[in-house]
Amino acid sequence: MRIDILTLFPDMCYAVLGESILKRARGAGLIEINCRDIRSYTKDKHHRVDDSPYGGGCGLIMQTQPIYDCFMSLCEELGHRPHLVYMSPQGKVLTQERVKELSRLDSLALLCGHYEGVDERVIDEIVDEEISIGDYVLTGGELPALVLADAIARLQPGVLCADEAFENESHFKGLLEYPQYTRPYEWHCIEIPEILVSGHHANIEKWRRERSLERTFLRRPELLLKAELTKDDEEFIRELERRQHSDKD
Secondary structure, three states, X not given: OEEEEEEOOHHHHHHHHOOHHHHHHHHOOOOEEXXXXXXHHOOOOOOOOEEOOOOOOOOOEEOHHHHHHHHHHHHHHHOOOOEEEEEEEEEEEOOHHHHHHHHOOOEEXXXXXEOOOEOHHHHHHHOOEEEEOOOOOOOEOHHHHHHHHHHHHOOOOOOOOOOHHHHOOOOOOOOOOOOOOOOOOEEOOEEOOHHHHOOOXXXXXXXXXXXXXXXXXXXXXXXXXXXXXXXXXXXXXXXXHHHHHHHHO
């Protein structure tokens, strides 16, 4: 898969892309992630890519021409039009399900806004969807684009050591992940749950499933409405509800 980040700050993005799992994945050719400098496509002699908003107001708006030409150049290089996502606080909030859907594409382009936003006309002209990483505002789209690129990259075959590395994680199957522990066995007079060293794999899996359900029930109960639950899961949740009501009484 190939991801192209359209940005005014490619060095900022490459600083993240050049570390850890993303660095190894790119180096091994498991995913291609490039940055294209929107400023390189401006026709302004001062390399300006923004201007004041019509109608007044503070701040600056990114202009249509540099963004459009940057994207068209990418399309010409690829030989096709990639799916273009504009990272925006006005977009739909990113979910693991949408990450999985986007990870199946051959190519993806991420547009990073800056200043007070992007001229609406270029959004209407070339953007396929807008995505937000949360209900808050950042100074630019670079960090959200890197979040999305990271989430997609780790789902590519070979990037993680095994599918199990992400299939049991929070949100992948609609639930929060169960608690995890490592050595030492005892720390600050707290021992890990005895079942995890019992060697009984079926009981361990049952414990992990119940802890995942319990954590989701307590922290993000709305996720249970969409999760795939077995009859045993549903009975365990009813038991959690009974305990909760009993504690309140």
